[in-house]
Amino acid sequence: MEIKVTRATQTGTRPKDADLGFGTAFTDHMFVMEYAMDKGWHDARIEPFSDFSMSPAAMVFHYGQAIFEGLKAYKTADNKIHLFRARDNFKRMNRSAKGLCIPELDIDFVLDALKQLVKLEERWIPETLGTSLYIRPFIIATDPFLGVRSSYTFKFFIILCSVGAYYAEGFNPVKIWVSKDHVRAVRGGVGEFKTAGNYAASLSAGEQAKKQGFAQVMWLDALEMKYIEEVGAMNIFFIINGELVTPNLSGSILPGITRYSVIALAQKWGMTVSERKISIDEIFSASENGTLTEVFGSGTAAVISPVGEIRYGEKTIHIGDGTPGKTAMKFYDALTAIQYGTAEDTENWVEVIG
Ligand SMILES: *Cc1c(COP(=O)(O)O)cnc(C)c1O
Numbered sequence: 001m002e003i004k005v006t007r008a009t010q011t012g013t014r015p016k017d018a019d020l021g022f023g024t025a026f027t028d029h030m031f032v033m034e035y036a037m038d039k040g041w042h043d044a045r046i047e048p049f050s051d052f053s054m055s056p057a058a059m060v061f062h063y064g065q066a067i068f069e070g071l072k073a074y075k076t077a078d079n080k081i082h083l084f085r086a087r088d089n090f091k092r093m094n095r096s097a098k099g100l101c102i103p104e105l106d107i108d109f110v111l112d113a114l115k116q117l118v119k120l121e122e123r124w125i126p127e128t129l130g131t132s133l134y135i136r137p138f139i140i141a142t143d144p145f146l147g148v149r150s151s152y153t154f155k156f157f158i159i160l161c162s163v164g165a166y167y168a169e170g171f172n173p174v175k176i177w178v179s180k181d182h183v184r185a186v187r188g189g190v191g192e193f194k195t196a197g198n199y200a201a202s203l204s205a206g207e208q209a210k211k212q213g214f215a216q217v218m219w220l221d222a223l224e225m226k227y228i229e230e231v232g233a234m235n236i237f238f239i240i241n242g243e244l245v246t247p248n249l250s251g252s253i254l255p256g257i258t259r260y261s262v263i264a265l266a267q268k269w270g271m272t273v274s275e276r277k278i279s280i281d282e283i284f285s286a287s288e289n290g291t292l293t294e295v296f297g298s299g300t301a302a303v304i305s306p307v308g309e310i311r312y313g314e315k316t317i318h319i320g321d322g323t324p325g326k327t328a329m330k331f332y333d334a335l336t337a338i339q340y341g342t343a344e345d346t347e348n349w350v351e352v353i354g
Contacts, residue, residue, distance in 0.1 A: 001044050003031075003113055005120075008048035017128040020164030022301070027121040027133075031113050031158040034142075035103050041156065044109075046117055049159065055144035059151045065141035066196040067096040070300050071257070072132040072163075073118050073353070075125045076341030081118060081353040084339050086111060086135075088257050093137060096193035101150035102139050110137070114158055115353045121160055122354070129340060130165025134301075166302045171324050171332065173308025174215035176231055178280055179205045180313060183222035184229065184252070191229075191252035198254075199233070206232070216297070218280075218310065222252065226279045234297030234305060235259035238283060239327055241291045248275040258298040262331050264347060280312055287317040294325030303339075304332040 008028040015025050026049050033044040060066050071089045074082045090111060094104045118125075118133065125133040137158045141151030182205035185191020185198060205217045216232035228247055230236055235256040238245045244266045249255050266273045286292035295307035306324040310317050319325070324332075337343035338350060 001033075001042065001109060003116060004045040006045065006047045010048075014124050014126065014162050017126045017131050017164065018168075020126060020131060020162055022163050022166075023134070023161055025124075025162040027124040027160040027162070029117060029120055030160070031117045031156075033113075033156050035154040035156070037152050041103065041105065041109075044113060046113075046120065054142060057144040057146055059141040059143045059145055062146060063141070063148060064195070064197045064200070065100055065102065065151055066138065067093060067100055067102060068136060068138035068194055068196065069093045070194075071135045072300060072339070073125055073135060074132050074339045074341070075127050078341070080341060081122065081125060082339060082341055083115070083118070083351045083353060085257050085261070085349045086114060086351060088260070089137070092194065092255065092257070093139075096195060097139065099190055099193040100195055102141070102154060105156065110156075110158075115351075117158055117160065119354050124160065124162050126162050126164075128165065130167060130336075132163055132339075134161050134163045136160070171306065171329070173306040173320065173322065173324055175213065175309040175311070176216045176218045176307055177209040177212060177214035178218040178220065178310060178312040179208070180220075180225065181205075182208075182217070182219075183225075184217075184219040186222035187251035189252065192249065192254060194254060202233075212311075214311065220280060221250065226281070227277045228280055228283065229253050231297045231305075231307070234299035234302070236307075237262060237294075237296050237298060238278065238286075238292060239294040239325070240282075240286045242293075243272040243274060244327075245274050245276065245278055247278055250277075256298055256300075258300060258303060258335070261335060261347075261349065262298050262304075265331060265334055268346075283310070284312065284315060284317055287319065292317075292319060294327050295319045296325065296328040296331070298331075303335050304328050 011028045030049045069089045090107045142153045143151040209217045219229045221227040297305040306328045
């Protein structure tokens, strides 16, 4: 399929690196294509980033048939563009598509489209270490129909925005709150897919956490409310007795690309890694007996996010001494070095564009 390119006649200005936040500085162009049953995915194009019109009856507004991805492109010191594990993101998108009855994508085609779009928007990729170009592919159901079924038509987009350094104020441990009243997802549901509704379902708990001074919610499993699943929209890791422990993918946990990357590096470094059920009680007793030395989250936005405090009911534990753990730092440094091209890409995770 050919990609038709329409250049923007008016272009924006990229904010200064220091003024960049997250999710507001959109680039000049976007990639779009449509799906219809008789045509498959068609009408692929790169066009000016702009509002578009849709029927108020479009199914996505009513029943939430929508999936998305999040990944980043980085500018290296020698002026190359690095994409980090983009193929894995599109593979995951296809798994989400299957889960939400959305037609799958041709991964090679959308990867090429993404590279073409990023190349065109090169000037929007900030250069300071820690900044990047955030990439948001997404698919929405567009049938103007109020009956409940899977849509027959869809739209796929890739939009881009320049984003600032996540740790502009320093790599500081955050406080997290374990909710006893909320669950994010349940086995058999859509927790393992990147779908909009999972985020809508997490908002109320997130607001309660913020009101009490916590940065994120730690989610327990929905069946027994005992086992740890994720933190906010990040996967979670613990170091207990020197071993790296993370919840196994149970069906209600999002399989993070950063999670896979942390596990791969840990194994390569000779650490013992265990993916298993891990209860909140185990974490609190490991803290009491001194075997819990580090806790950190993993995700594309922050890469690694150290956790310094966990609150569960009336009990609070503190991890470390208020500074990031050395293993969390080591993962952060190793991953960002590969992303920004200051270390060799030994795992073949990077694609160079252009
Ligand atoms: C996207 C996401 C993650 C992190 O995945 P990465 O691929 O590492 O960015 C973790 N949990 C949830 C719920 C997510 O939506």
